[in-house]
């Protein structure tokens with residue numbers, strides 16, 4: 001079990017290359033099921049979840065070849081070819097390790113007429129139900145059976161089509177519905193669909209594969225189903241959450257960092273919040289420059305579906321705001337248990353009180369390095385961010401959480417002068 005040792009005190013200076021977006025890649029990869037032609041994805045991040053998804057696709061008989069990075073990309077190139085599908089079952093032992101596997105349900109159903117996927121179960125931040133995925137598919141005329149821990153979707157004569165209005169915004173359910181609808185017999189309409197940039201990335205790639213989608217980027221999507229889709233070569237968008245995470249690291253250390261490849265237009269809420277905290281933010285055309293003198297103003301933030309403030313940025317901002325000059329109020333409206341980083345940050349000398357969905361972050365003069373434990377992906381990054389400014393050493397363990405979403409984290413931080421190292425422990 002590895003751990004990362006962070007020695008605080010260095011202001012981060014320089015350029016950090018931003019990887020391809022994990023949360024886009026995880027919905028683009030299963031789209032290979034929608035065609036018997038090769039689908040080539042560029043700028044794929046090297047992450048545990050991507051490797052897991054590649055393995056899952058191989059289970060279905062899909063060939064995958066991985067090449068190195070193109071000069072203009074930080075990530076790898078992967079070509080997936082689903083000429084024939086040898087299995088339409090996503091088994092429990094694979095799904096339990098990577099809940100995003102549920103995103104094979106829609107495309108596998110659309111291609112094979114039937115799909116069986118183990119129910120993903122909950123995770124650290126919440127019980128993460130998939131009822132909306134299933135309701136949207138049922139609205140499109142799909143038969144759904146749930147039994148023995150598996151969900152089975154059936155549409156032997158193809159997906160008829162229909163209309164569904166999401167009661168709450170769901171990124172994954174929107175993605176499953178979109179992928180299924182792209183090969184439907186009729187027209188599928190989604191209202192109150194998610195509008196995250198990763199959804200736009202998915203729509204753009206589906207269109208490149210021959211799909212017909214109206215309303216891309218809005219919460220009303222109209223998809224005219226096609227008989228077949230063709231292959232494509234598509235570059236995964238840059239990771240706006242990774243970029244926002246490093247922006248918080250630059251801000252808390254009083255640094256000056258360019259996030260190379262990050263797209264400001266996908267990060268308005270994050271960049272506005274940084275500016276309100278007194279951080280200088282500039283769109284450089286090739287990325288985003290984030291500079292701070294280390295003096296941070298407190299904020300009041302509520303997470304919300306895009307274009308609101310991303311729940312995936314909450315933990316990282318909380319770490320940064322531990323050093324603000326005053327008390328900040330954070331409200332987590334999306335997940336019911338996304339404050340597990342709070343006790344770990346408090347062990348480093350932070351002063352954070354939580355009550356239900358709200359956290360009060362009282363700014364403190366200093367944080368002190370400590371052995372801390374990662375509990376989930378974004379929580380683990382918040383501990384690294386705190387460690388970058390804490391006095392002494394912070395040892396972050398359970399790095400398998402971090403490795404799911406941050407490619408070569410210690411290398412990227414070392415590029416800008418952070419004193420961090422990864423050590424293997426017995």
Ligand code: EPZ
Nearest residue numbers: 023026100128129130131132133170171172312334335377
């Ligand atoms: C995606 O998860 C992301 N993961 C999450 O990122 C992100 O936090 C989340 O969207 C919100 O932006 C990937 O893209 C792989 P949701 P997803 O469906 O699709 C409830 C990270 O750190 N809900 O938008 O699972 C759900 O419980 C991860 O990178 C239902 O009730 O999120 C939650 O309260 C963490 N029924 C809310 O909706 C459903 O059928 C939003 O969930 C589905 C969701």
